[in-house]
Amino acid sequence: MSYLFWSSELDTGIKSIDQQHKRIVEYINRLDDARAQGSRQLIGEVIDGLVDYTQSHFSFEEKMMEDAGYPLLRGHRRVHQMFIKQVADYQQRFEAGEDVAEELHSLLKRWLFNHIKHDDASYVTDVKASMQDLETDSGEEDGEQEGWLARNLRRFFGRSSG
Numbered sequence: 001m002s003y004l005f006w007s008s009e010l011d012t013g014i015k016s017i018d019q020q021h022k023r024i025v026e027y028i029n030r031l032d033d034a035r036a037q038g039s040r041q042l043i044g045e046v047i048d049g050l051v052d053y054t055q056s057h058f059s060f061e062e063k064m065m066e067d068a069g070y071p072l073l074r075g076h077r078r079v080h081q082m083f084i085k086q087v088a089d090y091q092q093r094f095e096a097g098e099d100v101a102e103e104l105h106s107l108l109k110r111w112l113f114n115h116i117k118h119d120d121a122s123y124v125t126d127v128k129a130s131m132q133d134l135e136t137d138s139g140e141e142d143g144e145q146e147g148w149l150a151r152n153l154r155r156f157f158g159r160s161s162g
């Protein structure tokens, strides 16, 4: 077992992003659990859920960087795409019957922490400077004017909080 724990150096300070990153860490830990239980069915379910959630997170994050006018968006998007492709390769190998859980787990762990600490950390200043309403928007208000956060959580995660 090699559980991942959240540490403050992973915090971006953007609440919705930190919540999403923590959720991805939970998925990685669930993959470790499934591997320890040796259940292929469970491993498959966790991989599918992780890929799905990570793709939603990337789309949300890319929209946020785009709306913030972040100049390094293109490179960041390419890094996301390459990662998704890498994980999709593991997903295919898993479906072909290979035992990939351990290798995939260590890739996820290395990649995610590295990406959050470096690539994601780079957009924080620009995003905070140009999107002041990001944090004040609870995503659950009843008003007619839906804020950026509520709108995009619904768009990318199919619900208004997350």
Ligand SMILES: [Fe+2]
Binding pocket: 061, 076, 080, 115, 119, 120
């Ligand atoms: Fe990212």
Ligand SMILES: [Fe+2]
Binding pocket: 021, 057, 061, 116, 120
């Ligand atoms: Fe991220």
